Amino acid sequence: MDGKKRPEEKVREGLESARDAVIGRIGEKRVKKIIRVISVLLALAALLVVASFFFKIGSIEVTGDVTMFNEGEVIRAARIYEGNRLFAKSSRRIERNIRAALPLAESVKVRKSLSGKVSIDIEFADVYYYTKVGDLYYALDEELRVLDFDESRNKYSAYNAVYVRLPELREPKKGEALVFYDTVEETDAEGETLYEVKKTSYYDFVVEFLATLKESGYHTESRAIDLREKFEIELVYADKFVIKFGNSRDLDVKFRILSEIIREGSMDYVNKGVIDLSDPSKAFARADESLDLTNYFD
Numbered sequence: 001m002d003g004k005k006r007p008e009e010k011v012r013e014g015l016e017s018a019r020d021a022v023i024g025r026i027g028e029k030r031v032k033k034i035i036r037v038i039s040v041l042l043a044l045a046a047l048l049v050v051a052s053f054f055f056k057i058g059s060i061e062v063t064g065d066v067t068m069f070n071e072g073e074v075i076r077a078a079r080i081y082e083g084n085r086l087f088a089k090s091s092r093r094i095e096r097n098i099r100a101a102l103p104l105a106e107s108v109k110v111r112k113s114l115s116g117k118v119s120i121d122i123e124f125a126d127v128y129y130y131t132k133v134g135d136l137y138y139a140l141d142e143e144l145r146v147l148d149f150d151e152s153r154n155k156y157s158a159y160n161a162v163y164v165r166l167p168e169l170r171e172p173k174k175g176e177a178l179v180f181y182d183t184v185e186e187t188d189a190e191g192e193t194l195y196e197v198k199k200t201s202y203y204d205f206v207v208e209f210l211a212t213l214k215e216s217g218y219h220t221e222s223r224a225i226d227l228r229e230k231f232e233i234e235l236v237y238a239d240k241f242v243i244k245f246g247n248s249r250d251l252d253v254k255f256r257i258l259s260e261i262i263r264e265g266s267m268d269y270v271n272k273g274v275i276d277l278s279d280p281s282k283a284f285a286r287a288d289e290s291l292d293l294t295n296y297f298d
Contacts, residue, residue: 056084143177165298
């Protein structure tokens with residue numbers, strides 16, 4: 001071979017040289033110790049892989065907030081079942097599954113034991129608002145993000161969520177913000193737009209009002225909000241008042257005047273009444289026994 005080394009010889013010599021350099025830097029004893037540690041870790045990893053085929057989930061326990069969502073719903077969201085391999089899905093993967101399926105989940109902690117028990121501790125955020133689209137009710141935050149949906153309003157109204165009537169919407173998607181129907185352009189066969197397309201900013205008044213109400217101190221006794229018209233915002237309050245806000249301008253002033261009217265006490269003894277704050281300088285309150293508050297609920 002004319003003194004030329006074969007490729008495998010060059011590789012072997014290179015590895016030996018690298019080994020000698022490492023030993024020279026940190027000492028032969030430390031190198032042997034590192035090798036032993038690595039060997040143990042590899043053995044443990046191999047054991048876990050093997051064990052994953054033998055350890056099964058024997059029980060699943062759900063603790064924490066199991067009122068709005070029961071144990072069965074949380075377990076289905078986790079995508080694990082009794083009899084599954086215990087280590088087939090990591091605790092982090094189970095947590096991600098739950099958060100993806102239940103955006104209302106604020107805190108999720110998953111623990112496993114070698115006895116086959118999986119423990120899920122979960123806490124949910126409060127639902128402040130909900131709306132109806134088609135035959136379903138959708139839980140919302142003040143930014144109009146869809147947190148959950150259900151066939152019944154009771155799931156949300158039982159927890160003091162306020163019903164919101166909104167302008168026409170596109171089909172809601174869990175985990176995403178609502179999209180108002182006329183903010184998306186549609187054309188006919190000739191390419192002509194089918195309706196006037198509005199900028200998304202046109203509906204900023206919706207988010208502004210919901211955020212202000214949530215912080216105002218009047219959210220707790222609010223029952224329904226009509227936000228279908230930008231300049232005719234109405235609120236059903238305390239099961240007896242319809243409060244007319246007109247537009248969403250000067251909301252801080254309007255809520256302050258509302259506080260003064262209610263504190264003044266002249267409306268304490270009426271069964272139903274209207275409080276008109278449309279023009280804060282001419283705000284007034286009057287009894288109106290003809291009000292049908294059920295009209296504010298679809």
